[in-house]
Amino acid sequence: MKASSRVRNLPTPSVQRLPVYLRFLKEARNRGDDVVSCTRIAEEFGQRSVQVRKDLAITGVSGRPKVGYRVDELIEAIESFLGWDVKTTAFLVGVGNLGRAILNYEGFVAHGLDVVAAFDANPTLFGQEINGRLVRPLDQIAATAERLRREEGRIVEMGIVTVPARAAQPVADKLVGIGVRAIWNYAPIRLDLPSDVVYEEVKLSASFAVLTNRLRRRDVAE
Amino acid sequence: MKASSRVRNLPTPSVQRLPVYLRFLKEARNRGDDVVSCTRIAEEFGQRSVQVRKDLAITGVSGRPKVGYRVDELIEAIESFLGWDVKTTAFLVGVGNLGRAILNYEGFVAHGLDVVAAFDANPTLFGQEINGRLVRPLDQIAATAERLRREEGRIVEMGIVTVPARAAQPVADKLVGIGVRAIWNYAPIRLDLPSDVVYEEVKLSASFAVLTNRLRRRDVAE
DNA sequence: TAGATTGTTAATCGATTAACAATC
DNA sequence: TAGATTGTTAATCGATTAACAATC
Numbered sequence: 496m497k498a499s500s501r502v503r504n505l506p507t508p509s510v511q512r513l514p515v516y517l518r519f520l521k522e523a524r525n526r527g528d529d530v531v532s533c534t535r536i537a538e539e540f541g542q543r544s545v546q547v548r549k550d551l552a553i554t555g556v557s558g559r560p561k562v563g564y565r566v567d568e569l570i571e572a573i574e575s576f577l578g579w580d581v582k583t584t585a586f587l588v589g590v591g592n593l594g595r596a597i598l599n600y601e602g603f604v605a606h607g608l609d610v611v612a613a614f615d616a617n618p619t620l621f622g623q624e625i626n627g628r629l630v631r632p633l634d635q636i637a638a639t640a641e642r643l644r645r646e647e648g649r650i651v652e653m654g655i656v657t658v659p660a661r662a663a664q665p666v667a668d669k670l671v672g673i674g675v676r677a678i679w680n681y682a683p684i685r686l687d688l689p690s691d692v693v694y695e696e697v698k699l700s701a702s703f704a705v706l707t708n709r710l711r712r713r714d715v716a717e
Numbered sequence: 718m719k720a721s722s723r724v725r726n727l728p729t730p731s732v733q734r735l736p737v738y739l740r741f742l743k744e745a746r747n748r749g750d751d752v753v754s755c756t757r758i759a760e761e762f763g764q765r766s767v768q769v770r771k772d773l774a775i776t777g778v779s780g781r782p783k784v785g786y787r788v789d790e791l792i793e794a795i796e797s798f799l800g801w802d803v804k805t806t807a808f809l810v811g812v813g814n815l816g817r818a819i820l821n822y823e824g825f826v827a828h829g830l831d832v833v834a835a836f837d838a839n840p841t842l843f844g845q846e847i848n849g850r851l852v853r854p855l856d857q858i859a860a861t862a863e864r865l866r867r868e869e870g871r872i873v874e875m876g877i878v879t880v881p882a883r884a885a886q887p888v889a890d891k892l893v894g895i896g897v898r899a900i901w902n903y904a905p906i907r908l909d910l911p912s913d914v915v916y917e918e919v920k921l922s923a924s925f926a927v928l929t930n931r932l933r934r935r936d937v938a939e
Numbered sequence: 940t941a942g943a944t945t946g947t948t949a950a951t952c953g954a955t956t957a958a959c960a961a962t963c
Numbered sequence: 964t965a966g967a968t969t970g971t972t973a974a975t976c977g978a979t980t981a982a983c984a985a986t987c
Contacts, residue, residue, distance in 0.1 A: 506978065510930050511923035518905070518922075532944065540907065545980060548945070560945045561987040577926050578933030592818035599814055602905060606925060652932065677932045679925070683740070683824060685762065693935060695928035697921065700740075701733035703828060703901070704799050706917035708732050710874065710899045711800030713915060728954065754968065767956060770969070782962040782969045 509550040510577070514606075515540060516547070517573045524566050532563035579606040586640070586651050586675070588666045589658035590615040590623070590630050593681055597655060598625045610655065612639055616662070633669070640673040653677040660684040731772040732799070736828075737762060738772070739795045746788050754785035801828040808862070808873050808897070810888045811880035812837040812845070812852050815903055819877060820847045832877065834861055838884070855891070862895040875899040882906040 516536055523531050533551070537544040551564065556572035558564035574580040587594055587610045597603065598610060613625060614633045623630045631639060643649050654670030656663050656678060663682035670678060677693040680686055688694050738758055745753050755773070759766040773786065778794035780786035796802040809816055809832050819825065820832060835847060836855045845852045853861060865871050876892030878885050878900060885904035892900060899915040902908055910916050 505930070505934075507927060508978070510927050511920065514920075514922035514926045515907070534944075543980065544944090545946095546978090549979085552946080558945055559987065560985070561943050563944070576930065578929040579926075581933075583929060583932070592814045592821055596814035596818055602922070603925065606922070607929070608925070653928075676935070677928055679928055685737070691935075693928060693931045695924055695931075697919075697924050698733065698736075699919065700736035700824070700828070702917055702919050703825065703830070704736045704801075705729060705732050706875075706899055706901055706915060707800040707805060707829070708727070708798065709915045709917075710805070711803075712727075713898070713913075730954070756968075765956065766968085767970095768954090771955085774970080780969055783967050784963070785968070 505553055509553050512550050513554070513573050513577060516550070517570065517577075520566055520570050520573070524570065528566050530563040531566050531569070533558075535563070577606070581607055582609045583607050583653050583677075584649050584651050585610045585653035585655055585679075586612055586614060586636065586670065586673075587628075587655040587657060588614045588633065588636070588670065589656060589662070589682075590617075590620050590625065591657060591659075594655075594657035595625055597657065598628055608653075611643065611649070611651070614639075633666070636669055637673050651675055653679060656680045656682050656686070658682055727775055731775050734772050735776070735795050735799060738769070739792065739799075742788055742792050742795070746792065750788055752785040753788055753791070755780075757785070799828070803829055804831045805829050805875055805899075806871050806873050807832045807875035807877055807901075808834055808836060808858065808892065808895075809850075809877040809879060810836045810855065810858070810892065811878060811884070811904075812839075812842050812847065813879060813881075816877075816879035817847055819879065820850055830875075833865065833871070833873070836861075855888070858891055859895050873897055875901060878902045878904055878908070880904055 519536060519539055520531065533544040533547040537547045551569065551572075554572040554576040556564065556569055571580070585608060587597060590613050594613065598613060610628060613628050613630050614636050615621075615630055616633045618632070620630045621632055640651050643651065651673060652675060654667070654675040654677070656666055656670070658666050660682050663680065663684050664686055667678055667680070667686045667688060671688060671692055675692070678686060678688060678695070680694070680696045683700055685696065686694065741758060741761055742753065755766040755769040759769045773791065773794075776794040776798040778786060778791055793802070807830060809819060812835050816835065820835060832850060835850050835852050836858050837843075837852055838855045840854070842852045843854055862873050865873065873895060874897060876889070876897040876899070878888055878892070880888050882904045885902065885906050886908055889900055889902070889908045889910060893910060893914055897914070900908065900910060900917070902916070902918045905922055907918065908916065
């Protein structure tokens with residue numbers, strides 16, 4: 496069987512909504528709820544219940560008519576579907592404020608993200624420790640990956656790029672060079688990568704564009 | 718004419734792609750290019766030229782067959798359409814690493830964003846200056862807005878929320894209280910706001926979900 | 940049992956792409 | 964003029980929503 500025939504095309508909007516449900520479900524679990532219905536979830540987020548049901552269906556979970564879904568089953572199904580039940584070993588490059596924000600945010604740790612080391616080109620940062628992670632010289636990225644593999648048997652799967660735009664492509668190339676299979680890019684520039692590397696860009700400008708455009712159109716309408 | 722009949726529904730994906738084109742067009746201008754074609758832009762970003770043409774069309778700009786679009790006209794049209802040619806006065810609440818990242822990033826300044834003051838609840842930060850902006854006590858947000866209006870005649874249009882999830886809703890309520898008409902939320906929680914306040918959320922978890930899901934599905938396919 | 944809910948198929952809606960005329 | 968490009972209408976594709984049967 497060819498890989499292409501096995502990888503179904505999943506609706507990206509559904510994948511993007513799952514973390515929202517997950518957060519709500521964890522709160523429900525903390526309240527001691529055993530089951531939850533799509534109607535309830537939809538109501539919480541102002542959506543249609545059919546959409547929630549379709550979204551949950553892609554994880555493979557099933558509920559019981561009249562009753563709903565078991566909260567713990569649902570949490571497990573979403574986490575497993577997103578790959579958040581396994582550790583994702585990552586390197587982060589660019590220890591500016593954005594890089595620090597990611598290193599300090601515990602939310603991603605709960606999603607399996609394990610940033611094992613941080614890198615920067617600025618010598619004044621070398622040796623600094625951020626939330627338990629040492630800042631290393633960018634030059635040592637390959638050596639660090641190799642040592643990690645040799646000593647702990649760990650493979651770096653993901654590279655997080657939080658450098659300025661102009662530095663992003665060379666940094667991404669370095670990350671691909673050490674064998675990462677996914678790049679999470681925060682720099683405001685599209686990166687050119689081999690097609691077998693999974694790529695995702697955080698587009699803050701796109702978000703700002705939607706906001707300001709709506710704000711200005713609202714003004715015009717008044 | 719009712720407002721609802723005047724506000725056309727614009728394709729959000731198109732609005733989100735405009736900043737990408739804009740960045741490219743500014744580079745083109747710096748290189749001294751006078752005109753650029755959709756074909757060229759599409760090629761740069763791996764899209765179809767029709768899509769680029771449709772995207773540009775929503776700004777109201779028009780090009781010339783055989784020639785293309787004038788670079789300076791196009792830049793002006795996109796910036797005006799997005800509301801990036803006018804200053805947007807904003808308050809930022811939450812001076813953690815994420816808040817600092819936004820205060821220090823000059824890219825948004827080029828998009829008209831003018832964060833005039835930053836607020837936090839943590840007294841150890843009060844009086845600190847970040848990229849020229851003083852950190853003030855959250856308590857003083859209303860007084861600061863009022864003084865700004867009285868002394869400089871400036872209205873705070875946007876609130877940027879970079880506090881932890883649990884603090885986000887009360888902070889948003891405060892911002893709405895001082896009259897902001899747009900909220901840009903970085904906290905991983907959906908905010909409840911009056912319907913006349915424009916709202917946009919930066920969903921880092923959604924981005925991470927897409928990335929890890931693809932990474933794990935790729936693994937399965939191998 | 941009746942009502943609420945799941946799961947699925949069909950209809951609708953919106954965005955992308957194809958096709959092609961207009962034009963410089 | 965011929966070829967490249969814009970602008971627009973029609974076709975396709977994908978996601979959302981409606982409708983409804985199944986079921987606890």
